[in-house]
Amino acid sequence: MTDRDPLYRRHRFPPEIIAHAVWLYFRFPLSLGMVEDMLAAQGIIVSHQTVRLWAEKFGRAFASEIRRRSAGRLGDKWHLDEAVVSIRGKKHWLWRAVDQNGFVLEVLVRSRRNAKAAKRLMRKLLKGQARAPRVMITDKLRSYDAAKREIMPSVEHRSHKSLNNRAENSHQPVRRRERIMKRFKSQRHLQRFVSIHDPIANLFQIPRHDISSGDHRQLRSAAMKLWAKIARA
Template sequence: MSVEPTTYPGYRFPAEVIHHAVWLYHLFSLSLRDIELILAERGVVVSYESIRRWCLRFGTELAAKLRKRRPRPGDTWHMDEVYLKTNGELFYLWRTVDQHGVVLDILVQERRNATAAKRIFKRLLMGLKYKPRKIVTDGLRSYGVAQREILPGVRHRTSRYLNNRAENSHRRSRKLCLAVKRPRSPNNVTMPPS
């Protein structure tokens, strides 16, 4: 069992404050300035730029720890894709959500075909290491092709009304794509809190 360090060499604040700021940023949909205000309310005066650097430096480490502690997701997967325009190019954001609304995985790809659907299925199976009982998708035929090849024993339902859980999960991504907040590259599309 790894013990958390009390301080990080070269950082003015204790590790507890740094971890709390990074945790707030990655778990909730808060801006860096919101986190700066929350910490200031608790008596910790730190700039949003320092919080940004902490998130870049310690974010992946914390995200991996949170992913390990995450409970096993449900056995029904809702899958959907939405297009995003970044720097004038069209990309597709593929998102998978379980029946409780927990985001299992997202993937940004240039195409919306069977190969792209197979890639998201393989990535999910590799990361979660178990098969779902049922998959719910919209009417895109690429899901059916990928499901028949990769998960032949899994029940597949196609309905635009049953897939509302995945559709609602795209709300934050759609807000991000407003003209002012549009991501400049497909790598800037982050996983929202679940």
């Protein structure tokens, strides 16, 4: 299959191993060295640098396919939020939009927390989702009001901090990864990581408390089968 599939051409490891390494790295809060050790425990000897190259190349391709498959299928209530991230001692802002079910719609890294950044996020959202939301929920940052009046003037906007816990909670997986990675190296590094991480996290986001254990296992199995299909492994 490696010789036939252009995605894996010139890679000596089978697609199953490469896809498994990428899955481990983005599915769990693991460092590159941890993934290297986990593969070594299975008799697969690769360096952490190889895992990094796989994560960047194949992760980008897999995330793009997941986004394509989910386009237009996510929720119509958008929760927008921004979180500060320190990169080399300077503040940056991770802007994020999730739907009412907690699926990440869009992520954007900017050096400013202003209306220009909010407009950029909203334009990306409209392009990616190909539709406007039924309602938009944000905290009380005034930049959202200014951006919304220009980009989506007819959309209902609810501004209240306590209504936006869903978006605030969606930052936690990246916070955990930030600690494991000992902070992100650059704005580009962070943008690249979240653009791959969040679509993959969407694929494996399965509720645990509202469904039976049998249903949970069935949904998890379906997600794994879809992952194998996307990874062509």
